[in-house]
Amino acid sequence: MIQKVKGTYDVYGQYGKKLLYVEKLIRMFMEKYNYEYFRTPIFESSSLFHRGVGETTDIVTKETYDFKDRGNRDLTLRPEGTAGIIRSYIENKLYGNNSMPVKAWYYGPMYRYERPQSGRFREFYQFGVEAFGSDDPMMDAEIISIPVNLYKALGLKEIKVNINTLGDDESRKRYREALIEYFKPHLESLCEDCKERFKKNPLRILDCKLDAGTDIMKKAPKTIDYLTDKSKEHFENVKKYLKALNIEYVVNTNLVRGLDYYTHTVFEVEANVKGFGSQNVLCGGGRYDNLVETLDGPRTSGVGFAMGMERLMTAIEYEKIELPVINNVDCFIIPISENEKQLGFEICMNLRSKGFITEIDYNNRNLKNNFKLADKLNSKYIIIIGNDEKISNILTIKNNITKEEYKVELDKLVDFFNENINKN
Ligand code: ATP
Ligand code: MG
Numbered sequence: 309m310i311q312k313v314k315g316t317y318d319v320y321g322q323y324g325k326k327l328l329y330v331e332k333l334i335r336m337f338m339e340k341y342n343y344e345y346f347r348t349p350i351f352e353s354s355s356l357f358h359r360g361v362g363e364t365t366d367i368v369t370k371e372t373y374d375f376k377d378r379g380n381r382d383l384t385l386r387p388e389g390t391a392g393i394i395r396s397y398i399e400n401k402l403y404g405n406n407s408m409p410v411k412a413w414y415y416g417p418m419y420r421y422e423r424p425q426s427g428r429f430r431e432f433y434q435f436g437v438e439a440f441g442s443d444d445p446m447m448d449a450e451i452i453s454i455p456v457n458l459y460k461a462l463g464l465k466e467i468k469v470n471i472n473t474l475g476d477d478e479s480r481k482r483y484r485e486a487l488i489e490y491f492k493p494h495l496e497s498l499c500e501d502c503k504e505r506f507k508k509n510p511l512r513i514l515d516c517k518l519d520a521g522t523d524i525m526k527k528a529p530k531t532i533d534y535l536t537d538k539s540k541e542h543f544e545n546v547k548k549y550l551k552a553l554n555i556e557y558v559v560n561t562n563l564v565r566g567l568d569y570y571t572h573t574v575f576e577v578e579a580n581v582k583g584f585g586s587q588n589v590l591c592g593g594g595r596y597d598n599l600v601e602t603l604d605g606p607r608t609s610g611v612g613f614a615m616g617m618e619r620l621m622t623a624i625e626y627e628k629i630e631l632p633v634i635n636n637v638d639c640f641i642i643p644i645s646e647n648e649k650q651l652g653f654e655i656c657m658n659l660r661s662k663g664f665i666t667e668i669d670y671n672n673r674n675l676k677n678n679f680k681l682a683d684k685l686n687s688k689y690i691i692i693i694g695n696d697e698k699i700s701n702i703l704t705i706k707n708n709i710t711k712e713e714y715k716v717e718l719d720k721l722v723d724f725f726n727e728n729i730n731k732n
Contacts, residue, residue: 315422315430317618325633327621330462334415334435337458341450343413343437348392350417354382360391360603362568364509366501371420385419389436389614390567390596391603397440398605409441427587427619436593438612440600445542448573448595449549451611455577455591456555459620463629466580467590469555471546472563473572474511474531475539477598480571483534484510494524514564517586530561539572546573569602570594573611579623590623591615636686638664638729640708642678644694652693655703655721662722663731682708688729 312318319327338345354374361367373385386392393412397403402410415435422428437454439447452469459467474480487510495503499519505512519525535543550557557575565574574594581588593613600608624631639659643652652668659666667685669678675692682690690706697703701718716724 313430315424317429317431322633323621325635326624326631327617329631329633330617330620330624331415333458333461337454337461338413338437341411341454343411346393346396346412346414347416348389348396348414349386350419351383351385352392352395354384356391356395356603357384357387360394360599361388362509364505364512365568367420371422373419373421387420388418389414389416389434390438390599390612393436393438394440394600394603394605394610397438397608398600398603403441403600403606403608409439409447411437411439413437425587427584427616427622429618433617434614435617436612436614438610440608440610442611443542443597443609445545445573446549448542448546448611449553449555451593451613452546452550452557452573452575453553453555455613455615459577459590462620462624462631464579464623464627466627467623468578468580469550469557469575470560470563470578471550471557471573471575472531472560473535473539473543473546474564474570474574474594475535475543476571479531479535479539480511483529483531486529486534487511487513490529491524497522497524509568511564512568514562520562520586525562528562531564532559532561542572565592565594567594567596569596569599571597575613577615579619579626581623581626584619584622584626587619588623589616590619634665636665636688637667638687638725639666639689639691639705640678640682640685640687641666641668642675642682642690642692643669644675644692646672647695648693648698651698652691655691655693655718658722659725662725664725664729689725 357372358368367387372387375383377383393414397410413436416433417431418434419431421430424430437451439451456469491506491510491513495506498513499516502513502516502519514525514528563574563576572595576589576592578588579590591613595611597609599610600606641652641656643649656666656668667687673681687708690708691703693703703716703718703721705714705716705724714724
């Protein structure tokens with residue numbers, strides 16, 4: 309038997325229903341917030357991610373699926389969504405229209421060669437948004453509000469918002485120097501990866517999962533102390549807007565996030581699943597005012613986030629949230645014999661076209677097994693069609709819960725269901 313590839317998973321059954329519900333909610337959110345749907349290719353030129361995500365990030369150094377196609381092109385399965393969206397934004401010259409920021413959202417699979425474990429897959433799904441063309445702190449607050457409000461709407465209670473700021477280029481430069489000075493005498497006690505990070509991008513040491521929590525990390529310089537006045541003001545305003553939106557947050561001065569190009573605000577939203585550890589981070593994002601330029605576009609501010617769908621689904625499960633998924637059919641149709649099948653099929657399709665969830669016996673089961681199946685499908689009503697019904701055009705509709713029966717003329721059938729079933 310061929311089995312699924314390590315780090316992948318299948319969706320079906322109840323999980324599939326719940327996932328579809330969450331996806332629907334996401335689409336409704338994006339409509340209301342007026343974000344534009346983007347879909348970019350799952351594979352792109354490898355160089356896009358090397359530059360877009362950053363050469364020194366774990367994602368690029370260790371986690372990408374790189375391959376050559378038959379035309380000898382260097383391609384990569386996208387490990388994240390931002391680089392592709394920015395490529396599209398630049399390539400399609402969407403910066404041409406200055407009247408509004410471009411607010412983009414995307415949803416789809418991402419690929420990272422990671423060690424599979426709970427909450428960590430090699431193919432996983434992300435929902436993300438990017439807003440280009442506004443450096444206003446109000447936009448940072450809007451971006452943070454989207455996951456927070458989505459989680460609230462889903463009923464998640466135990467979520468925590470962590471924010472921090474890296475400041476503008478000048479602040480980052482000052483901070484980088486402070487970090488080099490600070491970590492230099494402590495290099496030996498850092499993990500191998502961090503020694504490498506020290507040379508290439510010392511900021512990334514703070515994002516290390518191995519060294520997290522050690523004294524050296526806790527006492528490391530804080531970005532807050534190296535901010536320019538302008539950067540300070542930006543951060544204060546982001547906080548002001550979050551307060552205005554009643555979004556509770558914690559300033560976590562060690563939060564730097566995984567990408568190389570963040571400027572100003574960075575944030576993460578955490579769930580509280582026991583034993584989930586760092587996999588509790590449901591969503592992360594921030595501002596990246598240099599990234600469009602880095603990918604050869606005009607200087608454009610940007611801010612966005614990406615959320616992992618698998619971890620979100622786990623948090624929903626963990627908090628025992630009942631999502632309003634549909635677990636019943638409205639009507640189950642049983643043609644008694646071959647003779648009544650066509651009529652049954654027509655009725656079935658007609659009810660479906662009027663918005664009722666309808667099933668029919670496809671397999672010529674006997675009545676007893678059909679009743680069992682109707683129960684299993686939680687069918688509210690059952691219609692048995694025999695020769696009498698076919699000749700008289702009068703159907704017997706059985707309420708499968710109260711067991712009451714109703715005689716209804718064929719052309720009044722839809723009226724009956726309209727009166728007795730709430731469509732939503
Ligand atoms: P982590 O620190 O957990 O590795 P990250 O910093 O690599 O996360 P991002 O690149 O910011 O994560 O992706 C945003 C979100 O996507 C994460 O917060 C997480 O919910 C989800 N995510 C990232 N990698 C995976 C994965 N391998 N499997 C499932 N979800 C993931
Ligand atoms: Mg990661």
